[in-house]
Amino acid sequence: MRKPAVRNLEGTSLEDATAAMLRQGFIEHDRGEDHVVLKRPGRSSFATKAENVDLEAVLTRQGGDADLQVRYDTTVLLETGDDLDEAADRIARVITA
Numbered sequence: 001m002r003k004p005a006v007r008n009l010e011g012t013s014l015e016d017a018t019a020a021m022l023r024q025g026f027i028e029h030d031r032g033e034d035h036v037v038l039k040r041p042g043r044s045s046f047a048t049k050a051e052n053v054d055l056e057a058v059l060t061r062q063g064g065d066a067d068l069q070v071r072y073d074t075t076v077l078l079e080t081g082d083d084l085d086e087a088a089d090r091i092a093r094v095i096t097a
Contacts, residue, residue: 004071005088020095
């Protein structure tokens, strides 16, 4: 299984990051004191881009900032990691905008 793509969301609180993720179509799956697990269903059972695959995002509190971890929430047969990194970058840009 591929390691998650991790991004620091400097200057963004856990609550603000969670709200931004919900606006992007993620659904809250689990919540703890210092973390939130969100999932977004993919658009197809056969996909060629990360945006079309089931994703899981974990937001964790690191001091006053939040960290984002994005991973596939399904089995991926062939993947270089570039699509997952691009998905994490895109999600992080929306959150910190």
